[in-house]
Amino acid sequence: MAGARTRAPVVIVMNPRSGGGKMARYGLVPRAEGMGAQVWTTSVEEDAASLARNAVVEGAQVLGVAGGDGTVSAVAAVAADTGRPLVVVPSGTRNHFARDLGLDLRDPVRALDALVDGEPAQVDLGMLGSRVFINNVSFGVYADALLEPGYREDKPRAFAAVAPDYAKGRQWVEARVDTPWGTVEFPQVVLISNNPYHLATPRWLGRRFSLGTGQLGAIVLKRPAQAPPDLLRHLREELRQHKRGAGSAGDGGGAVIWSASHITLHGEGRHLDAGVDGEAVRLPLPVECGIQPGALRLLLPKDRPGTPPERAMRH
Template sequence: MTPERRPWWARLALVALVGSAVVPLVAAGLRSALWLLLAVVGVALTAVGVWWTLAYTGPLRLLGALLSVAAPLTVLGLYSSYGMLWPAVAAFVLWLVAQVAGHAALVPEDDVTGQWRRAAPAPRHPWIVMNPLSGGGKVDRFALADRARAAGAEVVLLEPGAHQDVAALARRAVAEGADLLGVAGGDGTQALVAEVAAHNGLPFLAIPAGTRNHFALDLGLDRRDPSTALRALSDGVEFRVDLGYAAGRAFVNNASFGTYAAVVAEPDYRGHKLQTAFRSLPVLLTGPRAPRLEMRAGDSRMDGLQALLVSNNPYLRAVDANRPGRRRSLSSGLLGVVCVRVDDTAQAARLVRGDRSPGLTRLTAREVVVAGGADGTLAAGIDGEHVTLPAPVVCRIAPGALRVRVPRDRPGHPSGGPPVDWPELTRLALGGTEARASAA
């Protein structure tokens, strides 16, 4: 976005924010505070119901399921009965407009890739490994193997059902003269090859042929059409990003410990993710198998954690359901750390406050030490792949370790970010581009 447009987005955000407060005031006057309180109570009761549904079995799970449905329906029914439904919807829409416009006004000039971007000559011997089963068969659906070979790449297709050491295949390709390593598959496979590329100083090509591909999302690649990533072979740019390591094993997104890692370890997880998680969570949250982790990062120490997420650069939000895996930068040289400790229903309900919840802690560090395994090991999810690591696990960041090759033209890093800085937004709206420049 050009600097001249940012003040107008800031003004739109402020007008929408004021409108979101004025609409309920016009509709209900001072009673709008009571309607707001009702909405807060409804959200809290819904959170309690969700917690009981996930953390317990038997009658309490059934009661939780009923509460998580009845609470929001009751609130909506009361709003509708007293003619407050449409004012509430209008206020919510205006608040969303304020958030979107605020992020658009404050989005930085540079994107997630940092400042090392440069034009890259076409590789002479590119090598790409492809998993035909990833993403429901995207490799075949988008004819990725044929297109890659037409672009001059050597393609290795993983055999369905066969256990193949992807890292070993990549190391052999390097020994045979490959000058670029690529992956068409999920984040777990990409991390294995990215580690080999970083170790040998070779550029890495990510082709988003997996189910989610959070790494590709933050690189600005088009996940709807993974074939567009192959343009990097003929018209690409290159930059460096950080790489995370957990007990010496690389990750491009995150290493998770505790509850999520235990769910990933279940044999049925790959085929039935939701059912497996729903069945396993009661034991993992409140039962005897509930994990209790210890974390040390610099001067920060925490114990009794149920879940711990260590990410390659911090996520924009601790819980980001709409844009999972979003990071403002992949080159900050810092690990993101999200710690979760929920001991009872009250703490679970307060998780709806996000970063302000007492059960959730966020911090950044260059090194994180994780302990808590009773048998000297810790289960972990490395970019969604289950592994068992020797405890304590040392997680570290390797700044600028990975050379990444992407197409010159790509969707880019969509706007989004942490909560809007309203004072800065106000200065931008009133002072124009000079306010933003001086703040920077």
């Protein structure tokens, strides 16, 4: 474990396996320690959530996390539960949450500047029962792909293995979803996000311009013959066909899109496979999703790229 476990006001939990070893490649440990933080690294014996909780017990007043979205989600849950501000260092593969916070994904070291002169911010957290999610909960083709052996090493192969049954109408989500336009039985795909995704502009497809709306985003695909792995591009086509613009919500025939503070999936079975922030889980039915507005306190670096609307206002 990097860093001695002495009492310290700042502890950063780092996952050395995230992003193909970005922690080592960018020299995050010496940079963080040079700024006065302790670094505790995850291992087989100690996961990110356990390390974060131990850090709080040892007196940490600020928590940090360097890793992918799964690692960030685990530490964010502890930070929110204990009232500690969180510094996010994007050192995973996709870094969706860090991207939507406006952090610089090309240079994760820049996120450490928040330890010196961080700007406070508050964002919402999605809730899956008592479990936190920072990005989304997915059911259907994405969740099944996560369960495929070797998913992390070869994602296209994993999607190719599960997509045909969905595309041919032989596979679906064994549940029903209540929407403002009625109940959808056995949908092809269900995606519930911590704040709604932007879907109208191709360049910013799948971004969240705000993480503080206090609303979940919900997307349900109904049409059995059209459930390709590229969910968001499929949604853009649905929106184009039905002439729905940015921020609209409704039943477009193949896609149902809306925002709500609470979303429930019902079913006759006992469990449902899902992907939660990119991690495969099995959830008991019914599945209850909610949101905690402003539940997570953050420290963000002052000099950061920002989200697209922020950049547009700057220039």
